[in-house]
Amino acid sequence: MRSVPALGRRRQRRSAEREKSIRAAALRIFRQKGYHAASMQNIADAVGLYKGSLYYYVSSKEELLVRLFEGRADQVLGEIRATAGGTGTCTEQLRAMVRAYVRGVLRNLDSVRVYLREEHVLPPAALRQVHAEQRTMRDLFEGVIGQGMRDGSFVGTDPKLAALALLGMCTWVHRWYRPRGRLTETAIADDFAERAIRMLSV
Amino acid sequence: MRSVPALGRRRQRRSAEREKSIRAAALRIFRQKGYHAASMQNIADAVGLYKGSLYYYVSSKEELLVRLFEGRADQVLGEIRATAGGTGTCTEQLRAMVRAYVRGVLRNLDSVRVYLREEHVLPPAALRQVHAEQRTMRDLFEGVIGQGMRDGSFVGTDPKLAALALLGMCTWVHRWYRPRGRLTETAIADDFAERAIRMLSV
DNA sequence: GCTGTTCTACCGAACGGTCGTTTGGTATAT
DNA sequence: ATATACCAAACGACCGTTCGGTAGAACAGC
Numbered sequence: 001m002r003s004v005p006a007l008g009r010r011r012q013r014r015s016a017e018r019e020k021s022i023r024a025a026a027l028r029i030f031r032q033k034g035y036h037a038a039s040m041q042n043i044a045d046a047v048g049l050y051k052g053s054l055y056y057y058v059s060s061k062e063e064l065l066v067r068l069f070e071g072r073a074d075q076v077l078g079e080i081r082a083t084a085g086g087t088g089t090c091t092e093q094l095r096a097m098v099r100a101y102v103r104g105v106l107r108n109l110d111s112v113r114v115y116l117r118e119e120h121v122l123p124p125a126a127l128r129q130v131h132a133e134q135r136t137m138r139d140l141f142e143g144v145i146g147q148g149m150r151d152g153s154f155v156g157t158d159p160k161l162a163a164l165a166l167l168g169m170c171t172w173v174h175r176w177y178r179p180r181g182r183l184t185e186t187a188i189a190d191d192f193a194e195r196a197i198r199m200l201s202v
Numbered sequence: 203m204r205s206v207p208a209l210g211r212r213r214q215r216r217s218a219e220r221e222k223s224i225r226a227a228a229l230r231i232f233r234q235k236g237y238h239a240a241s242m243q244n245i246a247d248a249v250g251l252y253k254g255s256l257y258y259y260v261s262s263k264e265e266l267l268v269r270l271f272e273g274r275a276d277q278v279l280g281e282i283r284a285t286a287g288g289t290g291t292c293t294e295q296l297r298a299m300v301r302a303y304v305r306g307v308l309r310n311l312d313s314v315r316v317y318l319r320e321e322h323v324l325p326p327a328a329l330r331q332v333h334a335e336q337r338t339m340r341d342l343f344e345g346v347i348g349q350g351m352r353d354g355s356f357v358g359t360d361p362k363l364a365a366l367a368l369l370g371m372c373t374w375v376h377r378w379y380r381p382r383g384r385l386t387e388t389a390i391a392d393d394f395a396e397r398a399i400r401m402l403s404v
Numbered sequence: 405g406c407t408g409t410t411c412t413a414c415c416g417a418a419c420g421g422t423c424g425t426t427t428g429g430t431a432t433a434t
Numbered sequence: 435a436t437a438t439a440c441c442a443a444a445c446g447a448c449c450g451t452t453c454g455g456t457a458g459a460a461c462a463g464c
Contacts, residue, residue: 011412011459018413034322036238040450052452053414061450117319120236158393161385164378165371165397172370183363191360195367199401217439242424254425255440263424 019057021047026064031110035065035118065118066126072111073133076104084140090148094200095193097141102170102189112174138163145200154200166196221259223249228266233312237267237320267320268328274313275335278306286342292350296402297395299343304372304391314376340365347402356402368398 025046029038040061044051058064079100083093105112115130122130141163148154156162170192177188227248231240242263246253260266281302285295307314317332324332343365350356358364372394379390 015413032322034238034320036236037323039448041448049413050415051450052416055451056413118236120234121239161390161393162397164374165394168374168377169367169371172366172374175370176366188363191363192367195364195401198403199397201400220439241422243422251439252441253423254427254442257425258439 015057018047022054022057023064023067027068027110027114030065030068030114030118035114035121062121062123065114065121066123068111069115069122069126069130072108073104073130073137076100077133077136079104080137080140084144090144090151090153091197093144094141094148095197097144098166098170098193098196099189101137101167102173102192103185105171105174106177106185106188109174109177109179112171116171116174138167141166148200155202156200162200166199169195217259220249224256224259225266225269229270229312229316232267232270232316232320237316237323264323264325267316267323268325270313271317271324271328271332274310275306275332275339278302279335279338281306282339282342286346292346292353292355293399295346296343296350297399299346300368300372300395300398301391303339303369304375304394305387307373307376308379308387308390311376311379311381314373318373318376340369343368350402357404358402364402368401371397 022043025043026038029042029046032038033042040051040054043064044054080097083096083100086093088096119127119130142159145154145162145166146159149156149159154162173188173192177183224245227245228240231244231248234240235244242253242256245266246256282299285298285302288295290298321329321332344361347356347364347368348361351358351361356364375390375394379385
């Protein structure tokens with residue numbers, strides 16, 4: 001399609017970078033102050049624009065929030081789905097799943113924090129989307145735990161409750177983890193994986 | 203003190219009831235919509251007053267929020283402190299502590315939900331207060347876990363991480379518990395207590 | 405390579421609306 | 435008569451969003 005003038009590669013690139021920096025600033029500021037307390041002015045200041053100019057890149061404050069979650073869970077969900085559907089004992093599968101989940105939380109700290117706090121701000125469609133992702137995640141853990149209970153790998157009779165306990169332990173790291181703290185991501189993930197197995201064994 | 207006219211017992215009682223109903227409505231609405239999205243008008247509507255009239259009972263919206271947490275942790279903290287300082291093996295102590303903690307969360311669902319979401323809105327003094335309570339709680343669990351690790355009741359070497367894992371699992375119930383759901387408070391508390399012990403044993 | 409045109413990226417001010425809070429007044433109970 | 439409990443309106447501040455305008459880069463025709 002030669003007819004489209006391609007509007008100048010440099011401009012296109014700079015514009016894309018601006019948009020990314022706006023989203024990054026929004027994520028950071030939403031996390032720091034919360035969605036409602038954060039103003040478009042705050043975000044504009046952070047990227048060096050007037051607040052009105054943000055609307056050249058973004059259609060609304062709400063859209064800015066919604067976009068922050070889009071596709072964010074895909075990678076982790078993919079890893080965990082593959083593990084749960086793959087080979088290996090239930091114990092091995094669950095260990096790998098917990099490790100993947102914890103690392104997923106730790107690598108998306110800001111998004112997780114914002115989402116858990118601002119869930120009620122999302123418009124219905126976006127809310128359904130993230131709820132579906134959460135449910136899928138829970139079902140995957142529940143499935144492996146249930147299978148382990150049936151084949152004798154794990155003890156107990158309520159895989160649903162066990163999954164909630166386990167996911168709670170893992171999700172909660174977003175509240176206390178500090179990137180330059182005493183514990184590395186791997187150390188936490190490994191420890192929690194072991195703890196999850198023990199929690200389900202006699 | 204006969205000189206004070208005691209301002210009419212009935213009035214006093216009705217006024218106190220009004221104040222309580224305002225706080226109750228505020229708690230409910232803050233939980234439903236979040237602090238910033240909830241308006242004084244919403245609260246006024248819920249109790250059948252004009253929003254300006256709320257200021258006869260309350261000095262500001264922020265004060266309304268702060269008061270919702272005052273003394274809320276005292277009962278649970280007291281129970282747990284007594285258990286941790288009492289007799290019994292580490293296993294017995296921890297079991298009782300987890301049960302008390304989970305029941306504390308379940309019995310103060312709205313406050314817990316509001317606090318965890320609106321922590322950043324609290325003024326510095328109130329924030330220090332709740333942070334201190336959290337730290338105390340963590341220290342109590344950490345202490346018993348550490349003792350258990352030293353005397354061989356529990357395995358592992360990092361009581362701090364173990365306490366965080368455990369408290370995460372227990373605190374997270376506030377996200378999924380539904381009062382008229384399948385599981386009773388006691389069932390959850392007992393299950394989690396056992397799970398906590400297993401998580402710390404070989 | 406130059407010139408006129410178009411379009412991009414952003415400015416700067418304004419707008420409409422909402423919100424927390426204040427205030428002056430009033431009916432009722434004491 | 436006096437203090438209480440509440441009304442009803444207004445105020446000032448702030449916020450998300452809109453909009454007319456513009457400097458300068460990119461492009462078209464020569």
